[in-house]
Amino acid sequence: xxxxxxxxxxxxxxxxxxxxxxxxxxxxxxxxxxxxxxxxxxxxxxxxxxxxxxxxxxxxxxxxxxxxxxxxxxxxxxxxxxxxxxxxxxxxxxxxxxxxxxxxxxxxxxxxxxxxxxxxxxxxxxxxxxxxxxxxxxxxxxxxxxxxxxxxxxxxxxxxxxxxxxxxxxxxxxxxxxxxxxxxxxxxxxxxxxxxxxxxxxxxx
Numbered sequence: 334x335x336x337x338x339x340x341x342x343x344x345x346x347x348x349x350x351x352x353x354x355x356x357x358x359x360x361x362x363x364x365x366x367x368x369x370x371x372x373x374x375x376x377x378x379x380x381x382x383x384x385x386x387x388x389x390x391x392x393x394x395x396x397x398x399x400x401x402x403x404x405x406x407x408x409x410x411x412x413x414x415x416x417x418x419x420x421x422x423x424x425x426x427x428x429x430x431x432x433x434x435x436x437x438x439x440x441x442x443x444x445x446x447x448x449x450x451x452x453x454x455x456x457x458x459x460x461x462x463x464x465x466x467x468x469x470x471x472x473x474x475x476x477x478x479x480x481x482x483x484x485x486x487x488x489x490x491x492x493x494x495x496x497x498x499x500x501x502x503x504x505x506x507x508x509x510x511x512x513x514x515x516x517x518x519x520x521x522x523x524x525x526x527x528x529x530x531x532x533x534x535x536x537x538x
Contacts, residue, residue, distance in 0.1 A: 349425075351433065352428055352432045355432035355435070356428070356432060359402060359432075362398070362399060362402055363403065366399045366402075366403075369399065390533065393456055393457045393526070394443060394446065394447075394456070396459075396529070397442060397459065397526065398442070398443065400525045400526060400529070404522060405435050406431070408514050408518065409431050409435050409438065410431060412510040412514070413434075414496070414498070415499040415508065415510055416494065416499070417494045417495065417496055418430050420496065441478055441515075442475070442522070445471050445474040445478075445519070449470050449471050449474070452467075452470065459526045459527070460527060468519070468520060468523050472515070472519040472520055475519050476512065476515040478515075479507075479511055479512055480507060480512065483505075483507035483508055483511055484505065484507060487507065487508070488507075
């Protein structure tokens with residue numbers, strides 16, 4: 334089974350559109366995150382500030398994605414040189430790859446979150462003070478999908494490949510960095526969600 338790309342992908346108009354849409358949305362999302370985390374000030378538009386804070390408080394999925402975006406994006410940037418797409422394509426394709434992979438990470442987070450919500454019958458389960466078993470299930474689901482995805486895309490299809498610097502997980506022979514990503518980011522993300530929820534209590538009173 335191959336551990337390298339069969340051939341570099343060629344960017345088309347759809348890929349360029351996806352790349353531009355992601356980076357524009359990422360900037361807007363991160364600005365909204367800053368607004369949601371900070372108290373209102375007279376210099377800000379009160380309607381925009383109020384909307385951001387209401388959505389932030391009432392929709393746990395929004396909180397998940399807003400906090401997950403910088404975590405996943407920073408991880409993808411850090412590990413991208415360990416994939417051969419970093420060395421086989423130009424910078425426009427690298428930016429597209431970062432956008433595409435981060436979008437995929439956020440989708441995995443959202444699907445795993447909703448699966449746990451179905452099991453718990455509670456969309457706000459991540460904000461509960463005691464949720465060790467739910468958090469463990471959330472992490473296991475993400476890690477399990479990563480094992481499947483890496484085996485399928487690297488070892489079978491050759492969609493992407495590793496450089497010699499990528500550490501490998503024994504037995505399954507997948508990249509250690511993407512596997513570690515889904516062992517670390519989900520619990521850190523849950524911790525941040527609860528931490529930001531607790532920090533809002535004094536401000537609301």
